[in-house]
Amino acid sequence: MKNDCSYIGCKQEFIDAKEKVTGKAKYLDDMTLPGMLYAKILRSPHPHARILSIDVSAAEALPGVKAVLTAKDCPNNRFGLEITDVTMLATDKVRYVGDEVAAVAADTEEIAEEAIKLIKVEYELLPVVDDPEKAMQPGAPLVHENVKNNIAKEYHLSRGNVEEDFAKCDYVFEDEFSTHRASGCYMEPFGAIAKWEENGRLTIWTGLQSVFQGRNEIAKALGIDPTMITVKSPFVGGGFGAKIWIRNFHPIVAVLAKKANAPVKYVLTREEEMLTTRPRVAPRIKLKLGMMKDGTLVAKQATVIADNGAYSWAAPKILLNLSMRTDCLYRFKSTKTDSYLVYTNLIPTSGFRGYGNSQMHFALESFIDTCCRKVGLDPVEVKLKNAVQQGDLTLHGWKIKSCGLKECIDKAHKYIQENRLPKEDQNGRIKRGIGVACMTHVSGNRGGDKFDGSSAMIRIHEDGKVFVFSGEADLGQGSRTVFAQIAAEVLGVNISDITVMPLDTDVSPFGLGTYSSRVTTVGGKAVYLAAQKVRKQVIEFASKKLDKPEDKLIIKNGNIVFTEDETISITLKELCNLGIRTREAIPFTAYITYDPPTEGTDANFYGDYSSAYTYGAHGVEVEVDTVTGQVKVLRVVAAHDVGKVINKNGVEGQINGGVAQGIGWTLYENMVFDNGKPLTNGLKNYILMTIKDMPKIESVIVETNDPIGPFGAKGIGEPTLIPTGPAIANAIEDAVGVRIKDLPIMPENVFWAINEKGDKQ
Amino acid sequence: MMTLSFNLNGKETKVEINPWDTLANVLRRNLMLTGTKKGCEEGECGACTVLLEGKPVNSCIVPAAKVQGKKVVTIEGLSDNGELHPIQEAFIEAGAIQCGFCTPGVVLSAKALLDMDIMPSEEEIKQELSGHLCRCTGYVQFIEAVKLASAKLQKKN
Numbered sequence: 016m017k018n019d020c021s022y023i024g025c026k027q028e029f030i031d032a033k034e035k036v037t038g039k040a041k042y043l044d045d046m047t048l049p050g051m052l053y054a055k056i057l058r059s060p061h062p063h064a065r066i067l068s069i070d071v072s073a074a075e076a077l078p079g080v081k082a083v084l085t086a087k088d089c090p091n092n093r094f095g096l097e098i099t100d101v102t103m104l105a106t107d108k109v110r111y112v113g114d115e116v117a118a119v120a121a122d123t124e125e126i127a128e129e130a131i132k133l134i135k136v137e138y139e140l141l142p143v144v145d146d147p148e149k150a151m152q153p154g155a156p157l158v159h160e161n162v163k164n165n166i167a168k169e170y171h172l173s174r175g176n177v178e179e180d181f182a183k184c185d186y187v188f189e190d191e192f193s194t195h196r197a198s199g200c201y202m203e204p205f206g207a208i209a210k211w212e213e214n215g216r217l218t219i220w221t222g223l224q225s226v227f228q229g230r231n232e233i234a235k236a237l238g239i240d241p242t243m244i245t246v247k248s249p250f251v252g253g254g255f256g257a258k259i260w261i262r263n264f265h266p267i268v269a270v271l272a273k274k275a276n277a278p279v280k281y282v283l284t285r286e287e288e289m290l291t292t293r294p295r296v297a298p299r300i301k302l303k304l305g306m307m308k309d310g311t312l313v314a315k316q317a318t319v320i321a322d323n324g325a326y327s328w329a330a331p332k333i334l335l336n337l338s339m340r341t342d343c344l345y346r347f348k349s350t351k352t353d354s355y356l357v358y359t360n361l362i363p364t365s366g367f368r369g370y371g372n373s374q375m376h377f378a379l380e381s382f383i384d385t386c387c388r389k390v391g392l393d394p395v396e397v398k399l400k401n402a403v404q405q406g407d408l409t410l411h412g413w414k415i416k417s418c419g420l421k422e423c424i425d426k427a428h429k430y431i432q433e434n435r436l437p438k439e440d441q442n443g444r445i446k447r448g449i450g451v452a453c454m455t456h457v458s459g460n461r462g463g464d465k466f467d468g469s470s471a472m473i474r475i476h477e478d479g480k481v482f483v484f485s486g487e488a489d490l491g492q493g494s495r496t497v498f499a500q501i502a503a504e505v506l507g508v509n510i511s512d513i514t515v516m517p518l519d520t521d522v523s524p525f526g527l528g529t530y531s532s533r534v535t536t537v538g539g540k541a542v543y544l545a546a547q548k549v550r551k552q553v554i555e556f557a558s559k560k561l562d563k564p565e566d567k568l569i570i571k572n573g574n575i576v577f578t579e580d581e582t583i584s585i586t587l588k589e590l591c592n593l594g595i596r597t598r599e600a601i602p603f604t605a606y607i608t609y610d611p612p613t614e615g616t617d618a619n620f621y622g623d624y625s626s627a628y629t630y631g632a633h634g635v636e637v638e639v640d641t642v643t644g645q646v647k648v649l650r651v652v653a654a655h656d657v658g659k660v661i662n663k664n665g666v667e668g669q670i671n672g673g674v675a676q677g678i679g680w681t682l683y684e685n686m687v688f689d690n691g692k693p694l695t696n697g698l699k700n701y702i703l704m705t706i707k708d709m710p711k712i713e714s715v716i717v718e719t720n721d722p723i724g725p726f727g728a729k730g731i732g733e734p735t736l737i738p739t740g741p742a743i744a745n746a747i748e749d750a751v752g753v754r755i756k757d758l759p760i761m762p763e764n765v766f767w768a769i770n771e772k773g774d775k776q
Numbered sequence: 777m778m779t780l781s782f783n784l785n786g787k788e789t790k791v792e793i794n795p796w797d798t799l800a801n802v803l804r805r806n807l808m809l810t811g812t813k814k815g816c817e818e819g820e821c822g823a824c825t826v827l828l829e830g831k832p833v834n835s836c837i838v839p840a841a842k843v844q845g846k847k848v849v850t851i852e853g854l855s856d857n858g859e860l861h862p863i864q865e866a867f868i869e870a871g872a873i874q875c876g877f878c879t880p881g882v883v884l885s886a887k888a889l890l891d892m893d894i895m896p897s898e899e900e901i902k903q904e905l906s907g908h909l910c911r912c913t914g915y916v917q918f919i920e921a922v923k924l925a926s927a928k929l930q931k932k933n
Contacts, residue, residue, distance in 0.1 A: 026871070028868050028869060028871070029868070029871070029873060029874075031876075032867075032868040032873045032876070033860070033868065034876075035873050035875075035876025035879050036860070036864040036867050036868055036873060036876070036879055036880075036883060037811065037851065037852075037854075037855055037860070037864065038809075038810070038811020038812070038850070038851035038852055038879075038880040039811065040876055041810065042813070042877060044810075044813075044814065045804075045810035047808075199911075200911055201875070201877075201911055202813075202815045202821060202823055202875065202877040202878050202909065202910065202911050202912075203813070203815065203875065203877040204814075204815065250875075250876065251875065252813075252815075252875045252876070252877030253874075253875040253877065253911050253912055255911065284817065285815070285816040285817060285818060285820075285821075490875060491874040491875025491876060491877075491912050492874060492912075493874065664871035665871075667871065667916075667917075668871055668874055668912070668913055668914075668917065670914075671913060671914030671915075671916040671917065672874065672911070672912045672913050672914045673914075674914055675913075675914030675915065676911070676914075697816065697818055697820065698816050698818065698820035698821055698909065699818060699820050703909050703911065704914075704915075705906050705908075705909065705915075706901075706902050706905045706906050706908070706915040706918060706919075707902050707903075707906045709914060709915050709916065712914065712916055
């Protein structure tokens, strides 16, 4: 019998929307603790300089100042992910504008700000290296003296034999592409409150995407055991990858709080966000592509030189994604990639929605399109001909268990062609074109043979109300709601009877966090399994109480019902009350740890490492003003294989938001530096999309029912941004016949490209 | 210090302020009304929007002393005895809320618009909300929400 309480696939209102729309939801800066102090950080104004001396005496003497820190007051531990090159405060030199030099805690923000200005630092300026290609040259200034040629990381990946395959190809093309630094620009500035408890433990409130990994990193920096720290998450105002990992300020507030013996709050200003929030890794990508006359894609070779910035965060991992993932978009016979991550005196780069994958998609999806046009092939037909399919084992060892790539390409192409505007307007000044680009991404990432799972706990109280605990973070994307839907569906209860608990590393089950578009697929599956486990306890106990066989009982609208005679039933509330408040002592609690059935990768990065692979394609119509070079996106058709929709509201929200970020990344957003000095220091000069810039978006949802994800679901968070950029570049070529190979696509680039083409003709 | 007297969410309110305090800081720090968010403190993002004499302003760049004797409405003043305002209901129903940080400001701008014109065109909605930055939603559902709110308010009248 079908359970008539169905939450899967519906348009579910977010369960926390009421708190948000009334302004009652508490974000970090909305919290105040008794006796709390306010911190400010002194940051380097120079991209590269030696610190000769720091004098904090005037700051310390200012009334209201409770603690002043320099590196000598901090535990001398290096931290960071794969490469531990970060210290809390600068020790000997500063390596980028924004590098942390000293910190103050005071009674008010104003006093802390005043104290920061009183700290005197004497610098000896050092030569600046602001370009990764120059930084690799022998004799270039070294950002970290122990790292030769500034090369932080390199990868050399090879599958098949590209040299042999290129020799057999009808066409071999070569070109270069680049993408730039773009800032996360979540609306809620990042920050933390630290408080040392009476029992010697440390509590940190902060809106991290990964609370457990954050806790462990803070512990590494402070040199204490991770379980001495509790990380609690208030509401989080967006993250997009830039709040996955901790920042220097996390351990800094802890040390300030210790020294001042009071809780300390620190919130970044928007200028500090722009100076220090890890932007997208910026690569220069050389591509070589071999194909046959019939459009068969044979071989791909890439050389990547990417900017790491001054310190390493997730950039090594991002470079790996960048180097590999697009190889599995088509059925290439061979691929080879040599990539280098290079230190510079610029802002450290790290993760932002797409995590490296978006950068290489821009290059490859642009390149295939322009190559096809050169030899008179239809790019869409070439994509369809070569698209990876369900059942494929890709050359990196991915097992494709569900794949809607062809359907996405087909639909994006079909719908963008419908209702097109005329190709020209204003006597040819305005030209319009369409472009299509596609994508693949992951839903989870094992990263070698490590754990890629998630844990969940579900507890039903004596009144039948359900509490869901997960270690995965909701940054606004709606995972609390997805978890509640999954639990409601499995347990047959009303979603209003479900509470999804806030994150607290002492209470929440272990979770890796919100990245790799893994939360619905992996975290959701954990909730699904925990709900099944607790459901079993309910059914077993109900069978005893109703004296009916377990397989004839279902839970429906909060009642346990005998399927052969629905008048025989018991409410979940009654049953839980009977089970909990008696010697029956039924726990009605389940804790499970789930790890997806992927084997991970070997030392050569070969192997199936994601629970599911996601696919999508965007069709874009643009118009180009040939006089000014201005590009306007008119329409976007965004087709995405989501496996199965859990929350239609959430999926559409991700698509609309991802497309907006995709257009912004491609056309407007740009972090500009002049000899290492950032020129974009706020929202007045770092240009985000507004409501007026939005084109019409048609979302096309393709369901392929993944065999592993919960109810067949796969991730949708990152995929929605990935194909927008190359689809825009392809549409520009369709409109005006020029190929823009570097992001962002500024009017002047388009203008000069059009002029140059005119000169040649 | 100086005493600021103004009408806040329908109530006469007195508060001691510094002459340099911004309205956003007085609301958040002195009056503990944290529904008004600070996203940039440079008047760019719109998260701190409140209604001053019915018109949306960025409270992070309004000197608090300027609202002496005036009427200010914050998000806390919108729902009546715990009942959601129809605009708030519409934002929830249309799926226009993700992280929620920009939401209070956007809802207040939508209110100013709908108070002025209960049936705004799509262009008017875009014009009126163009001072708000939202990084999550792509704004598409904002437009749906304001249209839905317009329908709800017309039904109510």
